[in-house]
Amino acid sequence: MINDFLKKYQEELISEKIQLKEDMDLLETKIKEETKFLDILEQSNDSFFKELSPRDINAKNNEKAAEVRLIIEDLNSQMSLKNNQMKFYDGRLVEVNALINNTAVVNKPVIEKVEEKKEEDNTLTENSNVQETNINKENSCDIVRSELIAQLSNIKSLILLDPYRAQIELDNIISNI
Numbered sequence: 001m002i003n004d005f006l007k008k009y010q011e012e013l014i015s016e017k018i019q020l021k022e023d024m025d026l027l028e029t030k031i032k033e034e035t036k037f038l039d040i041l042e043q044s045n046d047s048f049f050k051e052l053s054p055r056d057i058n059a060k061n062n063e064k065a066a067e068v069r070l071i072i073e074d075l076n077s078q079m080s081l082k083n084n085q086m087k088f089y090d091g092r093l094v095e096v097n098a099l100i101n102n103t104a105v106v107n108k109p110v111i112e113k114v115e116e117k118k119e120e121d122n123t124l125t126e127n128s129n130v131q132e133t134n135i136n137k138e139n140s141c142d143i144v145r146s147e148l149i150a151q152l153s154n155i156k157s158l159i160l161l162d163p164y165r166a167q168i169e170l171d172n173i174i175s176n177i
Contacts, residue, residue: 003100007154010096014161017089024082031075034068041065093165100154148173 041061151173158166 006096006100010093011157013089013093013096018161020082020085020089024079027075027079027082031072031079034072034075038065038068038072041068
């Protein structure tokens, strides 16, 4: 039940992070466009006759350049806010992942206690000891399989939302095998 809540919260965080990333990409594009426009305005102000002319040749360009500088400053401040939000989401996702892994670990000792009880019951004879090792191997394989299936199902849900995170998780699984 708690795992379900944490997984839903994790999915919400990932979707909000994806939306934030799209917003950041849009802001980056706007900043680049405005910077290019500002460069064009500044280049048009650098005329060869500026020093020889008694009046300001491109007063409108100077005003527009000042406006564009203000817009760029505003966009940069928005980008810094978005970067802070991204750091917040990254931190929350790390915390949620740790909580999900901890709840999986908390559930694991119940299975281990059952295995320990089986081990105590099977220590009566040598024949039962051989059977016990076979059962323990099967149980540990089943546990490993179930954990692997759970991890892969988590990755399956991450593939569309956050492919980079899914790749990192797959690399972790491969390195642990």
